[in-house]
Amino acid sequence: QVQLVESGGGLVQAGGSLRLSCAASGSTFSSYAMGWFRQAPGKEREFVAAINWSGSSTYYADSVKGRFTISRDNAKNTVYLQMNSLKPEDTAVYYCAAVRIRTMRDPSVVGSWGQGTQVTVSS
Numbered sequence: 001q002v003q004l005v006e007s008g009g010g011l012v013q014a015g016g017s018l019r020l021s022c023a024a025s026g027s028t029f030s031s032y033a034m035g036w037f038r039q040a041p042g043k044e045r046e047f048v049a050a051i052n053w054s055g056s057s058t059y060y061a062d063s064v065k066g067r068f069t070i071s072r073d074n075a076k077n078t079v080y081l082q083m084n085s086l087k088p089e090d091t092a093v094y095y096c097a098a099v100r101i102r103t104m105r106d107p108s109v110v111g112s113w114g115q116g117t118q119v120t121v122s123s
Contacts, residue, residue: 002026002098002112009094009117012086020081020117022096030074035099036081037107038092038119047105048094049081059104064090086121093118 008020022034035050049070050059058070069082079096093116103109 004114006117032098040092
């Protein structure tokens, strides 16, 4: 089972950028598709982005398309989320997870979560 540690969150003004990182343990990281999810206060956890095992295919929620970029470095067992043009509505705790491509948008089927990293965007 892959264990995950997210980092890189913080407080940023609207229009700013942040890069989140998710470090994974285990030698099987490169065989997993990976996803980012977020959960705002009082809201359900939602899909943000996903990337297949090789990095050749990426997928995004409509709300972040064109602003966020997911990438991975299998040599470093790390997946990234570059977030540009941030908006106050992007404020949430961000989580990464191993996913299956056919169910990548459904957080209820994710087996385990890291502790998450807080992103706060001020207006």
